Amino acid sequence: MLSRSSWLHLRIPFSYFLLPIFLFSLSLSPNLNSVRLLWVFLIIHFLLYPASNGFNSYFDKDEKSIGGLKNPPPVNKGLYYLALLFDLLAVALGVIKVSWTFAIMLFIYGLASKAYSHPSVRLKKFPLAGWVITGVFQGFFTVLICYTGINDFKIETVISSRIILAAGVLATVMLWANYPMTQIYQHEEDASRGDITLSIKLGVMGTFYFTAAFFGLATVGFIFFFWKFFSFNYALLFLAALSPVAIYFGYWFLKVRGDLSKADYGHTMWLNFISATCLNIFFIYLFLESWH
Numbered sequence: 001m002l003s004r005s006s007w008l009h010l011r012i013p014f015s016y017f018l019l020p021i022f023l024f025s026l027s028l029s030p031n032l033n034s035v036r037l038l039w040v041f042l043i044i045h046f047l048l049y050p051a052s053n054g055f056n057s058y059f060d061k062d063e064k065s066i067g068g069l070k071n072p073p074p075v076n077k078g079l080y081y082l083a084l085l086f087d088l089l090a091v092a093l094g095v096i097k098v099s100w101t102f103a104i105m106l107f108i109y110g111l112a113s114k115a116y117s118h119p120s121v122r123l124k125k126f127p128l129a130g131w132v133i134t135g136v137f138q139g140f141f142t143v144l145i146c147y148t149g150i151n152d153f154k155i156e157t158v159i160s161s162r163i164i165l166a167a168g169v170l171a172t173v174m175l176w177a178n179y180p181m182t183q184i185y186q187h188e189e190d191a192s193r194g195d196i197t198l199s200i201k202l203g204v205m206g207t208f209y210f211t212a213a214f215f216g217l218a219t220v221g222f223i224f225f226f227w228k229f230f231s232f233n234y235a236l237l238f239l240a241a242l243s244p245v246a247i248y249f250g251y252w253f254l255k256v257r258g259d260l261s262k263a264d265y266g267h268t269m270w271l272n273f274i275s276a277t278c279l280n281i282f283f284i285y286l287f288l289e290s291w292h
Helices: 004-010 012-027 034-060 077-098 100-115 127-151 155-159 162-178 187-192 198-202 204-229 232-258 265-291
Strands: none
Touching: 004 034, 004 077, 012 034, 012 127, 012 162, 012 265, 034 077, 034 100, 034 127, 077 100, 100 127, 127 155, 127 162, 127 198, 155 162, 162 204, 187 198, 198 204, 204 232, 232 265
């Protein structure tokens, strides 16, 4: 459980790519407490997400690159127990430091994430169901978790908020755009295990077209969101923030169209990094401006 390989498979730095969901929820939050906010951030990004990464790595047993690990070491039983320990700590600290509601939502998220790779369910091998459920839980449900925890609200208060429901839907559409692209360099290994992912179904170029379509849909949705709940200036700033993502995506698309082998781990991670960084900067700006 304390082996270096087990800790590497938790892929804690990978949480950076999921940080925009937390910052988006934070920027919409009216009831802030700095201590509670810090605990919510730490529990989600340093316990909940790593637990999910480690658990799924244990059952996938990937030998080639995975998100956050270019050369993953072999997994062992210690990783399984370490992942469960992180899950337990997340829920326990959720109860102690935040609220029972927050902790229960963490537990539900943990169950959903385990279903992704556990052999008894293995959502990963169902292209459409895996895509839908992953997007809903990493998007909509995570917005609810973050907003509930940050503001110490009851769930009925959260789901009655039009702005949070809209934010959750938009987060899901954005995750639906990104999800197949995270699988694009794993076709060979996924197929060898019988995991027919959505990206395999779409093909390499089909994955690019699919991602572009849903990314465009999410962008239009965010423009209307900021126009309705903030101002049109924020919508324009959001477009400006995403421009580096669109530029890199177009550059990579042209490379892949000429050589399919360029649909690789390195380019995927760069797209993830640019996208997460641009969104993180924008949502931090939105938070600071809102509170100012």
